[in-house]
Amino acid sequence: MTEKNEKLEISTASRLSVAPMMDWTDRHCRYLHRLMSRRSLLYTEMVTAPALVRGGALHLLDHHAAEHPVALQLGGSDPAELAEAARLGARAGYDEINLNCGCPSDRVQSGTFGAVLMKDAPLVAACVAAMREALPDGPEVTVKCRIGVDDQDPQEVLPAFIETVAAAGVTRFSIHARKAWLQGLSPKENREIPPLDYGLVRAMRARFPALHLSVNGGIATLDAAQVFLAEGLDGVMIGRAAYHQPWDILGRADSRLYGQPDPFDSPGDVVRAMMPYIDEHLASGGRLHQITRHMMGLFAGRPGARRWRQILSEGASRPGAGNALVEEALDSIPREEAA
Known part of the structure; x- marks a missing residue:
């Protein structure tokens, strides 16, 4: 180029x-x-x-x-x-x-x-x-x-x-x-x-x-x-x-x-796409909250947003927290919002 x-x-x-x-x-x-x-x-x-x-x-x-x-x-x-x-x-x-x-x-x-x-x-x-x-x-x-x-x-x-x-x-x-x-x-x-x-x-x-x-x-x-x-x-x-x-x-x-295609159809798709990156970060010694603190607003204004934030904010700093917690938070979002 x-x-x-x-x-x-x-x-x-x-x-x-x-x-x-x-x-x-x-x-x-x-x-x-x-x-x-x-x-x-x-x-x-x-x-x-x-x-x-x-x-x-x-x-x-x-x-x-x-x-x-x-x-x-x-x-x-x-x-x-x-x-x-x-x-x-x-x-x-x-x-x-x-x-x-x-x-x-x-x-x-x-x-x-x-x-x-x-x-x-x-x-x-x-x-x-x-x-x-x-x-x-x-x-x-x-x-x-x-x-x-x-x-x-x-x-x-x-x-x-x-x-x-x-x-x-x-x-x-x-x-x-x-x-x-x-x-x-x-x-x-x-x-x-x-x-x-x-x-x-x-x-x-x-x-x-x-x-x-x-x-x-x-x-x-x-x-x-x-x-x-x-x-x-x-x-x-x-x-x-x-x-x-x-x-x-x-x-x-x-x-x-x-004028270009959007990469994903929903914020739920973005959460799933973040999971390999989260795994890589955790494997290198990082903590979950270092990433999920930036994800709190993904469902802003949508049903389930408060519970999504609550699960991540309360659990992401705990030792051993990983994608299982992210999955739990995502499960709190109604299917039509997270699909």
Whole structure:
């Protein structure tokens, strides 16, 4: 496959992406999500460049071959360190390297990266330029950002930020359509309280027609995703809804957004398809709850969902728990839902 074709494939995949989410989108979560959609783009949790480069925590790059297309999200603000972390990510086989300019948590701010980088577009440009130079034949470097932080005027800050960073060679941005308040709001509140401004993201689509722009924030259904795509956005990134109702978002994504067959007919089929992976994980010394915690929402909104969650949450952490418990939980789902 040529480099041009590889870029085209990842660009197409990002019509729908599952947002990077700390403590959620680990490799087990991504394997589950990939079973439901073979086309959408998956992201890792944010991995800090210092952890990889200074801490040698290369295990954070572990992923299953089945996860592709999959992007590594990096956090950092030192161009040289990010360049080396990008090299490590490329060596590990990731299809995209993404720089986090959107996370508002205290621990991210203390490292001078995440959403605080919205205040320093030239530094972001230097970071992505160094990353791109480190990957002359490697995966594409992209950016995930907010529309602004604190008292910034998004109408001024966002276009200036995009223009500066695009000049350094970035052609794909995922824009969380909310400000981040670095003081006074928790990370959870920063996902909910600042008002969404989808109109500004649409305006960026018109202002930067050569760029690939995805919208993120508050999108909870495939219907909503299709509206954004029909309006001209290049991609839609969904976070919490894809995690808490994975079947509703990913189970029909391939047919509705990519014109391709869906891999499975029901969430019950997905559970059965997870069992060999669970067996492999347990055989290597893993614990059942490390996987099943990501499966709790598979039957969200369907009969039997509460009992499914109860059996897994109460039993998956017990010593020796395995697929027999998963089978028991699946048996609690009415046959027409689990078939």
